[in-house]
Structures are given as structure tokens and as C-alpha cells.
Amino acid sequence: MGRCPNCRAWGTLDEVGARSTPVTSALPVTEIDPAAAAHRPTGVGELDRVLGGGLVPGSAVLLAGEPGVGKSTLLLTAAAHWAAEGRRVLYVTAEESAGQVRHRAERTGALSPHLYLAAESDLETAVEQMTQLDPALVVVDSLQTLHAPGVEGVAGGVAQTRAVTSTLTTYAKTSGVPVVAVGHVTKDGTVAGPRTVEHLVDVVLSMDGDRHSALRFLRGVKNRFGATDEVGCFEQTAGGIREVTDPSGLFLHHRETPVPGTAVTVAMDGRRALVGEVQTLAVPTGQHNPRRVVTGVDGGRVSMILAVLAQRCGRNLAQHEVYVATVGGMRIVEPAADLATALALDSVLRDAPLPLDVVVLGEVGLGGEVRRVPDLGLRLAEAARLGFRRAVVPDQPVDVPAGLTVTRVPTLADAIRG
CATH class of the missing domain: 3.30.230.10 (Ribosomal Protein S5; domain 2)
Incomplete structure (x- = not known):
């Protein structure tokens, strides 16, 4: 119909799609179950200290640090603790082959039949793996090496890093599965990529240490579920990364x-x-x-x-x-x-x-x-x-x-x- 029935003018009608009804209704805050956002311990006490008690379901966590500081080893250790309790954990690696990760898991005592490895650099394929497996925890290593199809730029670029972070965060929120991703840092120690990456995730952790020392320090930069003034101490050893509960000594x-x-x-x-x-x-x-x-x-x-x-x-x-x-x-x-x-x-x-x-x-x-x-x-x-x-x-x-x-x-x- 091209003529308006009210003013009788022609060519004045535009087609507008009707807004769909919200799938879920808003609820009073008092009716929200607090247990849904309860911390779940990772099994690594110093990591739990910095997180505020553990991982929150549906949270997106970014762990950043210099190469070789122990980020992947720490997350593999935490993943092994979850897998040892019979919970399925998916470890998505785009930096190493599955064989290399298995070798490191064997060296650090992290082997478990409940720990699944996916050597995948394509973001869509990685998300499909997550959906099919339905794990209790997802570890992604790393943000800057995954590639989002349909997005301009190379992996690790500004647009790609933003798209990868947004997709992983959306998966965490919709599935209720915590996602922990490794992130690279620049020369001045800041997280590589656009600043929006830190805004998209719930928690940003920073791991640092002297190259001439085995000590590693884990600090909270941003934490929607806890304080950011806690520090975790670790020691890098030949058998992996070890907690240091009494660093003063x-x-x-x-x-x-x-x-x-x-x-x-x-x-x-x-x-x-x-x-x-x-x-x-x-x-x-x-x-x-x-x-x-x-x-x-x-x-x-x-x-x-x-x-x-x-x-x-x-x-x-x-x-x-x-x-x-x-x-x-x-x-x-x-x-x-x-x-x-x-x-x-x-x-x-x-x-x-x-x-x-x-x-x-x-x-x-x-x-x-x-x-x-x-x-x-x-x-x-x-x-x-x-x-x-x-x-x-x-x-x-x-x-x-x-x-x-x-x-x-x-x-x-x-x-x-x-």
C-alpha cells in the first residue's frame, strides 16, 4: 500500500520491523540466585587469592604477561586440578601443537582423561568445539593468535583481537562456562590490542617476574568479582610452576x-x-x-x-x-x-x-x-x-x-x- 489512509498522500509510508518481545523478563534483584555467581576454586591457592576465591561461572578472564613468564603453565596447572575432579576442561591452543601441550602437561603432572586439547587457530571452529564438548572450563592460548573469519586484519591486530575477545566473552555469558584467555603484552607491559579488550572481560590479571629469578608475581588489574590489591607468588621450577605461600622467607x-x-x-x-x-x-x-x-x-x-x-x-x-x-x-x-x-x-x-x-x-x-x-x-x-x-x-x-x-x-x- 503506497497511500497513507490518514493524510491521503502517496509515497509517504515506510516499512518498519516490529520489535520482538524480550526472551527473558527483568527480575527484581532480590530474586536473583547469588549461588549462580559464587566463586569456584581453581585448586591453585595463590591464583584463587588474586581472583577473590576462584572462577565465577560465565566470567571472562584475561591473563597477560611477557613471553616465558609462566602464563600457560599456570593455566595448565589450574586446568589439571579441575580435570582431576572429573570436570571436562577444554584447552584451546593456537600457539602450540597438541603434542607440545601434551608434553608440557606430562612434564608438569597435568595429564588427565578429562583434559581435552584443541590445536585450533580459527575462532569459529574453536567455538564449535566448545559448544560440542560442553566443558566446565575453557582455556584459550592465546587471544592474539586466534583468527576471526570475516574480520579484516591479521591475527593479533586491533580489529581481530577485539572480535576474538567479544566472541569469547559472549560465549562465556551465554553458556555460563568461565573462559580464561592468555594475552600478550607490549614493550611497556600493557595488554596488547585495543583498550576495549580490558573493558570487555570481567577480570584482568598480570603476571611478571625477573628473567634472572624463578619468582613470579600474579596481580589483579581489574576484577569485577573481587579486590585488585591481592598478590599471588609462584616459583618457576623444572617440574612446572609452584605456589609460594610464604614468600617472605x-x-x-x-x-x-x-x-x-x-x-x-x-x-x-x-x-x-x-x-x-x-x-x-x-x-x-x-x-x-x-x-x-x-x-x-x-x-x-x-x-x-x-x-x-x-x-x-x-x-x-x-x-x-x-x-x-x-x-x-x-x-x-x-x-x-x-x-x-x-x-x-x-x-x-x-x-x-x-x-x-x-x-x-x-x-x-x-x-x-x-x-x-x-x-x-x-x-x-x-x-x-x-x-x-x-x-x-x-x-x-x-x-x-x-x-x-x-x-x-x-x-x-x-x-x-x-
Whole structure:
């Protein structure tokens, strides 16, 4: 019909499709079953710590990290735990052949008849595999190597990565099956691909570690189902990746007698307290510009501490080569280790060691004052757990754990005199 029955004009009618009725009706939030979004443990305690208790049904998780850091090994370990409970797990690999993954599974003890491997780089075929198998968990390795048919660009490109992520997220939401995907990172450590990738998924995890150390750290960047201030610790071994439930012991050098130039402190990584040791060395030299070598702590703060020691405390190291390092590859990026670094430098200059049972905490200001540090109670509790009996801390209120004696110092000069 080309004529309007109301205005009687011709050629004014347009065909419009009727909107379909929603398949599901909206429900009051009180009628939603909370059990449907309950965390399910992966069997890897440190991974569950960062996830907030485990994987949530229908969630999309992205695990990013540098090549060789242990991403695939960690996910294969988690997949093996689920498979050991009789739940089917599909491991989609586009980077390796099925034989290569099987070899790694054999080496890490992850072999199971309930663990299915699909060496597939085509996204549509991979989704068909998921639909046919109906697994309890899907692992995809990796986002940047899957190819979405009908989308321009090569695998790993912006459009392709966005399409792959969107398809996998949609599958997770509609099927209720959690999907965990490995993601590549750029040179600056960010997730490769468009920023929308991080917005599409529910959880973004980052795994990092020093190439010269077996330690690996797992951190939450985004988590719709939990906190992002938890840190998981692992150790890369010949037999796979191992959980480190007590990482503080790895950052302490155990010895029977005290040594000048060392001090123990407690750093916070997220909500986790890590006890570590700062070691220093000062070597007299006649050079006009003596060397300053710093590893594991902020070099700028070390330079500031040297200036404060000289100006406020009369400890001049201008004619000394100074070396500052942490033990076990630990990285301390917060100022709470300032006081430990300062007392270690004073100790090596006087050739007088600090007692073995002392832990030192505090930020040092340019005026020589010792400033408060956050989470002091958590730090002291961790030190007390490891057997330390004395603590040098800023003058701030705190609940002191049983068995620990606290000395409060308002200035760096007071700490040195004490």
C-alpha cells in the first residue's frame, strides 16, 4: 500500500520491523540466585587469592604477561586440578601443537582423561568445539593468535583481537562456562590490542617476574568479582610452576651472626606484607664522582637518603662508592623502606651491625623526620610471625603484636642514636 489512509498522500509510508518481545523478563534483584555467581576454586591457592576465591561461572578472564613468564603453565596447572575432579576442561591452543601441550602437561603432572586439547587457530571452529564438548572450563592460548573469519586484519591486530575477545566473552555469558584467555603484552607491559579488550572481560590479571629469578608475581588489574590489591607468588621450577605461600622467607638471608650494612624491613605488595632485607656497602674512593649502584629499591630515594644522612645526621658518604641492593630479587617501590636503608648505610659506615631480631620501618623526609607508613599493623604482624622481637618504627599509634617490642623514633637522628 503506497497511500497513507490518514493524510491521503502517496509515497509517504515506510516499512518498519516490529520489535520482538524480550526472551527473558527483568527480575527484581532480590530474586536473583547469588549461588549462580559464587566463586569456584581453581585448586591453585595463590591464583584463587588474586581472583577473590576462584572462577565465577560465565566470567571472562584475561591473563597477560611477557613471553616465558609462566602464563600457560599456570593455566595448565589450574586446568589439571579441575580435570582431576572429573570436570571436562577444554584447552584451546593456537600457539602450540597438541603434542607440545601434551608434553608440557606430562612434564608438569597435568595429564588427565578429562583434559581435552584443541590445536585450533580459527575462532569459529574453536567455538564449535566448545559448544560440542560442553566443558566446565575453557582455556584459550592465546587471544592474539586466534583468527576471526570475516574480520579484516591479521591475527593479533586491533580489529581481530577485539572480535576474538567479544566472541569469547559472549560465549562465556551465554553458556555460563568461565573462559580464561592468555594475552600478550607490549614493550611497556600493557595488554596488547585495543583498550576495549580490558573493558570487555570481567577480570584482568598480570603476571611478571625477573628473567634472572624463578619468582613470579600474579596481580589483579581489574576484577569485577573481587579486590585488585591481592598478590599471588609462584616459583618457576623444572617440574612446572609452584605456589609460594610464604614468600617472605625467600627475601631473607639467613645467617647466624649479624653483618654491618644490612637491615630488615617489611614492604607491602597490595595487601600482602613481604619481609625483605636491604644490604648496603660503602667503599672509600678518591674519585670526584663516586659510583652509586642501586638494585631492588628506588635509586632516587637512595640519593635523597644519602643527602639527609649528610645534612641532618653528620654521616657524609660523599667520598664513598655506595651499593644498595635487596635480597632474592625483591623490588621495593614504596618509601616505607627509607629508614631501613638509612640505618643500613649508617651501620656499614660505622662497621656496627644491627641486631638480627630487629625490623625497621619508616619513611624519611628531607627534614630528617621519620614519617608514618600505611598498614603498620600488618607489617608488624608479619615480622612477629617470622620471629622478630624488636621493631624501629615512626611515632604513630599501632596495635603491637605479642612478643614484639617497638621503639618509636620521630627523626632519623634519633634512630641512629638509639
